[in-house]
Amino acid sequence: MRKFKGLIITFLVLCLFSQANISAKAISSECGILVEQVTGRVLFEKCADQQKYIASITKIMTAIIAVEEGDLDGWVEISENATLQVGSSLYLKQGDKVKLIDLIYGLMLRSGNDSAMAIAEEIGGSEEEFVKMMNEKAKELGMTNSVFQNPSGLDETTYNLSTAADMAKVMRYAMNHPVFREVVGTKVHKTQSEGGVPYVWQNKHKLVTGYYEYAIGGKTGFTKQARRTLVTSAQKDGLELVVVTLTAGDDWNDHMSLFNMGFDNYELKTVIPAGFLNVDPTVSDSKLFIKQDAIVAVKKDGSETVSTELKLSQDNTTDNEVGTLIVKINDEVMDEIPVYQQVELKDDQPRGWFQWLFGWLMGDGDTQ
Template sequence: MKKSILLLVLIMFIPCLSYGEDLNLDGQNYILIEEKSGRVLVEKNSNVKLPMASTTKIMTAILAIEQGVMDEEIKIFKNDVNVGGSSIYLKEGERIKLEDLTYGLMLRSGNDSAVAIANHISGSEEEFVKLMNKKTKEIGAINTHFTNPHGLHDDNHYSTAYDLALIARYAFNNEKFEEVVKSKSYRVKNEREYDYFVNKNKTLWDYNGGDGVKIGYTSDAGRCLVASASRNNMRLIAVTLKDYNWFNDAYSLMDYGFENYSLYPIYLKDQLITQISVLKGKKDKLPLVPKNDFFYPMQDGEKNNIKISVRTDETVEAPILKGTELGSVEVYLNGQLIRKDKLIAKYDILKESFFKRLFKQHFKEENN
C-alpha cells in the first residue's frame, strides 16, 4: 500500500521576473537560465523562431565529442574545404585530429571544420543534420530545426533563445565540451606546422566568471550570442538573438542573475527524507534518501512555500539492497512540479532467520 507524506518547507524564494517585464535591453529575443536546474530567471520572446548563425555549432561540437574519438586523426577531403564564411583554412588531403577540428569549430568558428566533423561522424552533411535534429528532440528543443552543421543561412534553419539555452545546458554536462568552450586560445600542431586559434567569444575576457559558449553572425541572423558565466558554484546561461548590442545585453542579463539569485540546496543525496517499516528484516526501519542532489536558484527578500511530497510503500519485506528504489520525492513551487527524484534504500537490510523472528515474537508477547 502506498502512502503519501506532504512536507512543507519555508525558504526564501521569489518567482522569476515577469514575462511581460524586461531589463531595458536593446535585444527583443533573449533568455537567462540557471544551468543546474534549468530555471528561467528572465526572458522576452524566447520562443520566437529565428536564424541563429554559428551558435548552431554548439550542437555540432557536442555531437563531435559524444560520437567521435578526440584523438582520432582525420583526412580532409574535397567536400570539407572552401565552405565559405569563417574558416580554419583546411586543405584537401591534410590530416588533423578531431579534437583540433572541435577547437577550430568553437574558437575560430570554422565552417570548414563543421563540415569536416559532419562528414567524419556521419559520412555526409545530410546524415549529420539528421543526427542534430534527433538530438534536439531528445533534449526538448522542439522549436529548433537544423539544415547544416555551421549556421550559414537557410530559411529552414532556425532556433529560439530558449532552445539554445537548453542545448547549451545539455552540452555543459560534458566535461570536454566545457574544456573547449572556456579555452581562450588553443595551439594545434599539424602538417602546416602550427595553428593558433583565439576564441572569438569576448565573454571570457570581459565578464567576471565568463566561461563560454558561442557567438554567431550572418546578415540574416544578425548578432547572436550564447554566453555563460559561473560564480559561487552557480552557472548562468544567457542567450540573445538578432541583437546589435549582444555582449552588453548578455552581461546585463547575467548581472541581474548574479545580483538577485543564489543557488541553494533543497535536498542532498544521502539526506534522510523518510523511513519505512521493514518486515522479516534484521532492522525494523529503513531510511530512504534521494538518489540525487537538488539545488535551486533563489532570491532573498520574500518568503514563499515550497512543498515536498514523499511517496513510498508503507512496508517492505527483507532482504533489501542498498540503492533499491522504494519511493519518490516531488518538489512543488506554487503548485507546479519543479523536480521529481527517486528515493532509495540507504543501506542493506538482511532477512532475519525464521527462528529469530519466532523468538522475538514470543518475547514481545511475554512482555505484553
C-alpha cells in the same frame, strides 16, 4: 508628516525595484533567456520559444556530438567539400589531416565552417547523416522547436531554426561535459596539422576573453538573416548561469546585464541532501533515499517559499524506485527527483558488494 515620509520611502523602494527589472527586460535582442545551469530554472525570458535563424551557435550542437561520438585524438582528413564552405574559415587544406579535438577548438573559437563540415563528414559519414544525428540529439534534449539542416549555421541554401529556450537546453547539457567545457573556455589554441601547417586560433567571444570576468564559455553567431546570436555561460559564487540572445543589437551588454541581475538576486540552495529521507513511519516503514541533492535556485531576499512533497507509487519500478520527491517554489514544481527503497536482506542472505558499499556509505550499521 511621518505618513508622508513613509510613502516617499515606499515609492523610492518601488522605483529601485522597477529600475532593476526594466534594465533586465529592456535588452536589445528580440528574444532572450537567462537560465540557471544546475536546475534549469528560467530567471528571465523574452519570446524564448519563438523560432528564429540561429547562425553559428548551431556549432554548440555540432561540437557536443563530436565530443561524445568521435575519437578526439584521431586524425581527420579534410575533403574538398569542407574547404569550399563559405563564411568563417580555418583555411584548412584539402588532403591534409587535423586531429578531431583541434577541429572542435577551431569550430568553437573561430567558428570555422570548414571545420564544421569536416567534423560532420568524419562523425556522420556525410553531412546528411550528421544532420540526422543533430536532430536526434535535439529530440533527446527536449528541443521541441529546433530544426537542423546543416552543421555550421549557414542559411544561404539550407538553414537551422531554434529558440532561445532550446539553445539554453543544449548549452546546459554541453557544459556538463568536461571536454566541451574546456574548449569553450579557452582563449587561444595552438596546434598543427599532420602535414605541418601551424594554426593559432583566438576565441571570438569577447566576454570569455576578458570583457566579463565571470564568463566561462560560449559561442558567437552572425548571418544576414539571423543577425547577431550569442550564447554565454558565466559563474560566480557557486552560481552558474546561461544566457542566450537571438537577433541582437547590443548582445555583449545584454548578456552582462542579465548575468548581473541573476548573480545579484539568486543563489543555489540544497533543500535535501542525497541520502536517506526522514519519512513518517505512517507514510512508509521502509528506508527511502534519493541519489542526488534536491537543489533549487531561489531569490536571495527570502521572498520565495520552498517546499517538498513525497509521492509514493503503488507499482514499484526498476532499481527499487518507489516514488518521487517533488520540489516546489511558491507551489510551482521545480524538480521531480526519483525516490528509492533500500532492499532489506534476510539474515541468511549474503550481501553483494554493492549492498555492502551502499550500507557502509550510508552508515547503515553492520556491513558484514
